[in-house]
Amino acid sequence: MxxxxxxxxxxxxxxxxxxxxxxxxxxxxxPYREVKVEPDEVNALAQLMTRKTAVANIPYGGAKGGIGCKPGELSRSELERLTRVFTQNIHDLIGDQTDVPAPDMGTNAQTMAWILDEYSKFHGHSPAVVTGKPLDLGGSLGREAATGRGVVYATEALLAEHGKSIKDLKFAIQGFGNVGTWAAKLIHEIGGKVVAVSDITGAVKNPNGIDIPALLKHKAETGSLINFNGADEMSADELLVYECDVLIPSALGGVLNRENARDVRAKFLIEAANHPTDPEADEILSKKGVTVMPDIYANAGGVTVSYFEWVQNIQGFRWDEEKVNVELKRYMTSGFDEIRKMxxxxxxxxxxxxxxxxxxxxxxxxxxxxxxx
Structure with a gap:
C-alpha cells in the first residue's frame, strides 16, 4: 500500500x-491547492502535515513540496541553482501568511537561506517566509535539534504513562541523519542505552550501549558508521528486529511492513520518520502488543519550533534557547495529554x-x- x-x-x-x-x-x-507532481507520497505528506499541525495545536494548515533529485550527487552550486529556480517558480505561492517552507529530507539551513534570498528578490526582505534558516538570517535557536528533541519529549511522555523512563531502557535507532543523531545524543545524555544505529552507510550494534559522542566523532571524520571500534557491524535489516525496548525509525517511510513486523522485538515504537509503518504492519504490531507512537505527533517537534521561529520573525524578537526548549516540551506534553483523552x-x-x-x-x-x- x-x-x-x-x-x-x-x-x-x-x-x-x-x-x-x-x-x-x-x-x-x-487539497486547497496542488501544484501537480508525480509521487503520491507528496500528497500523503501534505495530508500528514495538516494533521500534524492540528495535533500540535499550532495555527498552521499543512502542505508539502519537493524536487525529484539526488542531492548527494549534486555539487553545492548545482543545489543552489536548482533551489533558486524552484523558488522562482513558486514565489507567488509562498509567503509569511500563506505557505511557509521548512527543511526536510535532503535540505538544510543553507537551502532555506537560498529560498529566502531568492524570494526576497521578488518581494523584499521577508525572513518569516521560510523557517529552519541559519541563525544569522533570522533562524531560531534550537531549531536544528527540534525534531529529535521532540521525539525524546514524546518518548518520555509515553514511557512515563507506563511507569518507565529513558535511563532504564535500550534503544535502536534506524536513520542517523539530523533527527536520528539528535535523538541518539539526547537519549545518551539522559542515560538511555542506544544499542543499535543505522544509516545509508551501514549499521552497528553493541548490546551494552554505544558511546554516541564517539560514534558521532567517528562519522564526522570518516563519513560512515562502519569500522567504529565501539560496536560490531550488522545488516540494516537486522536493526529493525534487534533486541531493544524502544525502536525509533527516523529515516524513510515504509520500512516496517508485513514481512518484518512480526519479528520486531521492541515493546515501544516511536515514529520519528514520516509514515515508517504501513497499515498491515501497524495491525501486526498492535496484535503483538507493541505500543506505537504515531508520526503525526512523535516528529512534530520540528514544525512546532518552525512555528516558534515564524513567531520570532513576525515579532522581530529572538528567544533564547532555553525558552525554545521549554515551550517545545510544553507543546509536546500537552499534545500527548490531548491524544490520550481522545x-x-x-x-x-x-x-x-x-x-x-x-x-x-x-x-x-x-x-x-x-x-x-
Whole structure:
C-alpha cells in the first residue's frame, strides 16, 4: 500500500470514529491547492502535515513540496541553482501568511537561506517566509535539534504513562541523519542505552550501549558508521528486529511492513520518520502488543519550533534557547495529554487518538469557516 492510500485509510477511519458526514469528509480530503507532481507520497505528506499541525495545536494548515533529485550527487552550486529556480517558480505561492517552507529530507539551513534570498528578490526582505534558516538570517535557536528533541519529549511522555523512563531502557535507532543523531545524543545524555544505529552507510550494534559522542566523532571524520571500534557491524535489516525496548525509525517511510513486523522485538515504537509503518504492519504490531507512537505527533517537534521561529520573525524578537526548549516540551506534553483523552473517549489506540484529534480540529475549523458548503 502506498503512502497516500495508507494516509487516506487512517483519515477515513478517524472520520468514521468522529461521525463526520460524507460531504465534510470529502472536503477535508481535497487539497486547497496542488501544484501537480508525480509521487503520491507528496500528497500523503501534505495530508500528514495538516494533521500534524492540528495535533500540535499550532495555527498552521499543512502542505508539502519537493524536487525529484539526488542531492548527494549534486555539487553545492548545482543545489543552489536548482533551489533558486524552484523558488522562482513558486514565489507567488509562498509567503509569511500563506505557505511557509521548512527543511526536510535532503535540505538544510543553507537551502532555506537560498529560498529566502531568492524570494526576497521578488518581494523584499521577508525572513518569516521560510523557517529552519541559519541563525544569522533570522533562524531560531534550537531549531536544528527540534525534531529529535521532540521525539525524546514524546518518548518520555509515553514511557512515563507506563511507569518507565529513558535511563532504564535500550534503544535502536534506524536513520542517523539530523533527527536520528539528535535523538541518539539526547537519549545518551539522559542515560538511555542506544544499542543499535543505522544509516545509508551501514549499521552497528553493541548490546551494552554505544558511546554516541564517539560514534558521532567517528562519522564526522570518516563519513560512515562502519569500522567504529565501539560496536560490531550488522545488516540494516537486522536493526529493525534487534533486541531493544524502544525502536525509533527516523529515516524513510515504509520500512516496517508485513514481512518484518512480526519479528520486531521492541515493546515501544516511536515514529520519528514520516509514515515508517504501513497499515498491515501497524495491525501486526498492535496484535503483538507493541505500543506505537504515531508520526503525526512523535516528529512534530520540528514544525512546532518552525512555528516558534515564524513567531520570532513576525515579532522581530529572538528567544533564547532555553525558552525554545521549554515551550517545545510544553507543546509536546500537552499534545500527548490531548491524544490520550481522545483514546479514552473513542476507545482507540494512539494512532487513531492522534488522527481523531487532528482531523477533529481541522473539521471544526472547516465548519466554523463555512467551507463545507
Amino acid at each position: 502506498n503512502a497516500l492510500a495508507a494516509t487516506n485509510r487512517y483519515f477515513r477511519h478517524a472520520a468514521r470514529i468522529l461521525g463526520l458526514d460524507s460531504k465534510l469528509e470529502q472536503s477535508l480530503l481535497i 483514546c479514552r473517549t473513542h476507545d482507540c489506540n494512539l494512532r487513531m487518538g492522534a488522527f481523531t484529534l487532528g482531523v477533529n480540529r481541522v473539521a471544526r475549523a472547516t465548519l466554523l469557516r463555512g467551507w463545507e458548503a
